[in-house]
Amino acid sequence: MKKIDNPNSCNFQYPNAETSIKRRKTRQIKIGEVAIGGGAPIVVQSMTKTDTKDIELTTAQIKRLEKIGCEVVRIAVPDNEAAEAFGEIKKRVSLPLVADIHFDYRLALASLEKGADALRINPGNIGSKEKVREVVQAAKDRAVPIRIGVNSGSLEKGLLRKYGEACPEAMVESALKHVKILEDMDFHHIKVSLKASDVIRTVEAYKLLADKVDYPFHAGITESGSLIPGSVKSSVGLALLLNLGLVDTLRVSLTAPPEEEVRVGYLILSSLGLRSRGLNIISCPVCGRCEVDFIKIVAEVEKHLSSIKSTFDVAIMGCMVNGPGEAKEADIGLACGRGKGVMFKKGKAFRSLKEREIIPEFVKEVKKLEGI
DSSP: OOOOOOTTSOOOOOOOHHHHSOOOOOOOEEETTEEESTTOOOEEEEEOOSOTTOHHHHHHHHHHHHHTTOOEEEEEOOSHHHHHHHHHHHHHOOSOEEEEOOSOHHHHHHHHHTTOSEEEEOGGGSSOHHHHHHHHHHHHHTTOOEEEEEEGGGOOHHHHHHHSSOOHHHHHHHHHHHHHHHHTTTOOOEEEEEEOSSHHHHHHHHHHHHTTOOSOBEEOOTTOOBHHHHHHHHHHHHHHHHHTTOOSEEEOOOBSOHHHHHHHHHHHHHHTTSOOOSOEEEEOOOOTTOOSOHHHHHHHHHHHTTTOOOOOEEEEESSTTTHHHHHHHSSEEEEEETTEEEEEETTEEEEEEEHHHHHHHHHHHHHHHHTO
């Protein structure tokens, strides 16, 4: 956001979120070359939604995720064939890969042998203490971190009997139990997540655990829903956790393509001034004053500009009431009128377009600013 520095205007100053939000101090771990915690930038993750055994599809999806800014990708490894495929996928991509393992310690060992940059396991559900020790030693030998992932939907039966439900206290007790298993084996390269499908339980669980361990947190609202409801729920929950300084890496879990998870993740961080990637597109909600096919214009412009990494402001406005003002404030803007649009750069109108010209010509001008 732009700082208001006119001495004759109001005294409000936009806060710098990077300094106003005090992040919890943690150890730092590394997933591949990506630093997590310890003051490192908050990392955006996603998970593949293909069958891991389909090497071509999974590799293609990871490359698309990398293109839009995903920094770490998790892959399900449910069986031996998937573990074999994991190794081939690892050879074809450059992003760090996390192997997601449940129930079978041998899959964790196989994934480590195939080059996994991290494991997501619950030590209590992959076998006996000796089997866990074998996995931990293999991870330690390779300097590979382990994420302890506690999910309200899969808490241990004993904890559910004790607490009567998957409450925050039960989630934290589960996490601490698994942390102790690793610590007792002198393993401290740990990241922890505490996910529920609702905001309140998730936030309370992280708050309860924050003072008990110094490991970095992976945050998100699990099973949050499809694109719109899931984005809303995730935005609310993650914004609360981010404001408390309790997020070191995040995933927006959506019933939608993983690319959408990454886009929403960056939008959440950008809205709080914590990280930015891609254009800040400002567009009006449309009303009866609009005299162009505005929803189509915005959708097409966003689609054509989705790969831009720069973070300048682009305003696309549907009428001449608020349009010129918003367009002037942006680095580049468009104010639409009756079957036409006027483009603005750095506060000045510089070109008028017929409606059929708006999409291609405006996209072309934005790309000029990017240097494409």
